[in-house]
Amino acid sequence: MTETAAFQTNCRTCPLRQKTAFRPLEGKELDFISNFKSGELTVEAGATIVQEENKSPHLYTILEGWAFRHKTLNDGRRQVLNFALPGDLVGIQLAVLKDMQHSVTALTDTTLCVFQRDKVWSIFKDHPGLAFAMTWIAAREEQILDGHIISLGQRTALERLSYLILHLYDRAQDVGYASNQMLDAPFSQSHLSDALGITPVHTSRTLRKLFERELISWEKDRIRVLDRDALAKLASYEAVLDEPRPLI
Structure with a gap:
């Protein structure tokens, strides 16, 4: 440091x-x-x-x-x-x-x-x-x-991953780390696995399902959301339209 x-x-x-x-x-x-x-x-x-x-x-x-x-x-x-x-x-x-x-x-x-x-x-x-x-x-x-607790308790692995990607996209967009459905993704599948409460193998399989459904792509530390509406429906995701938030 x-x-x-x-x-x-x-x-x-x-x-x-x-x-x-x-x-x-x-x-x-x-x-x-x-x-x-x-x-x-x-x-x-x-x-x-x-x-x-x-x-x-x-x-x-x-x-x-x-x-x-x-x-x-x-x-x-x-x-x-x-x-x-x-x-x-x-x-x-x-x-x-x-x-x-x-x-x-x-x-x-x-x-x-x-x-x-x-x-x-x-x-x-x-x-x-x-x-x-x-x-x-x-x-x-x-x-x-x-x-996140709702995801861990009630959503399937596919729904959890879809929710997390949209959640990160919306937060990253606020600070310039996402735009035009492209999200900076410096995290690994291991980080996603530990966030979703599933094994790395299960995470890999779940990502593959999203790829096969053409909902997202992931290359070189960037995730592209290919069909936001379908991803949001799958995750039961509703964006939180916050008022401007405090910055300290």
Whole structure:
């Protein structure tokens, strides 16, 4: 990991704030965020950003890159809980709990905005708008997990995979990582297997079914959605039309 104090992305001119997916901040709130940010951190693909049961002094917002949240059992079995993209707050559990209950690992080379954990209370104390924003972020993460739990409990493997691809496409589109039905796909079949709760062999067979039905194609780290309507019908997928979301 490499932390930088110079050449930081200025919060006022942050490229993420130019995207319609994110809610604009008032002047005083933006001033606070600029002071709250202590630096930027660059991590390589495969690096651990936060570790389960770790008491990290920092929270992070992803500025560039992909990461994934996961929890591992004692015997090494891993459940991918969710994927994280630019604008996502990493380590929010540390704002209220003593340590992290899951790990977050970079899927690609990733740039993070760094915030001091011990300053979080001042958000709730002095900036109710930002406090609501953090609560909103936590509620949205719960909403995303609701969809994944339904998949694990009720959808077939084919439906789960279809749902996950559309879910990732819509989130990636908000931050410029998907367009024209083409999705950047830095994750492996192993990541999908651990997210879907099925074996790698089952994942491979399920992908093949989507290929054969000409619903998707996957080449060179890119997934193309060939028939979104059919994929959405198969997955019982309904896009969540969020209002612009907070960016901290």
